[in-house]
Amino acid sequence: MKIKFMEKGDVGKEKLVDDAEEDQNLHQVTAIVCKRPAYGWCGRWMLTAVLLLVVTFLAHLGKFSWNNCGSMADPVKVQELKVSPDPVYLNQNISLTVKSYLDVSVQAPIKVVAKVKRRVMWFWLTVPCMYNLGSCTYYDVCQLTPFPAPDPCPDPFTKLNLPCRCPFEKGWYEVHNLVLNLGAFADIIPSWMESGDYYIHATAYHRGVRLGCYEVTTSID
Structure with missing residues (x-):
């Protein structure tokens, strides 16, 4: 005009x-x-x-958010979950803060059903399960640990008093501003998944009983 x-x-x-x-x-x-x-x-x-x-x-989502999609009666109770920077940058360090409580002791098998969606334009498309990444069903995540018994758990697990494998004992699980490097993770994911807006819905079960359900929305650059 x-x-x-x-x-x-x-x-x-x-x-x-x-x-x-x-x-x-x-x-x-x-x-x-x-x-x-x-x-x-x-x-x-x-x-x-x-x-x-x-x-x-x-608009870029840019804002990390999480939500309890289960019930307060579930054994896994996350009270705080923070990730920085926001959005997350691959090949760089991130800071993680988690405060959660497990009100029962849990042994193997622990089943996890994950649903992952990626935003393409204004649509959310399901990311298929490839190389154990994406919308996958893990029938026993206890078998995925790289630290099998009887070897001792390495740092930072020992310093933070956290288990590196099953079982998980009843009690508090907390980390504050734990610095992690995502370089190894960036090397195994497909290039088309290296950036974007993601929605993750994960539910954990033990012998058919739900342990917890949480959903996360985040952006990766």
Whole structure:
């Protein structure tokens, strides 16, 4: 649209022509989409909705968030979970703070069902299970530990008084500003998963009984 500065109260011919063309275009959109040309608000509503979708697409989630998708009666009770920086950058250190309580002792097998979605434009698409990453079902995560018994647990597990393998005893599990390097993780994930907005829904079970359910939304750069 052309813009021409004039004296106060004057309306240029070009502006009148351009405004008439815009009104005609809007009328056509209204007639096609709303099927009721007399309802001008419908066309404007549609244009507003499109603008909101564009803004949603351009905006980066950027905000790490988590939520309990189970019940407060579940044995796993997470009270605090923080990750920085936000968004997370691969090949860089991150700081992790977790405060949780396990109100029963749990032994193998521990089943975990994970659902992972990645935002593509304004749609959330399910990430398939590949190389034990993505939307996978782990029938016993206890078998995935790289520290089998009877070898002692390495640092930082011993310093933080955390188990590096099953079983998990009843009690508090806390870490504060633990620094982790994601370099090794970045080496094993596909290149198309190295950045983006992700939604993760994970549920843990022990012999058919739910231990906990948590969902996380995060961004990776």
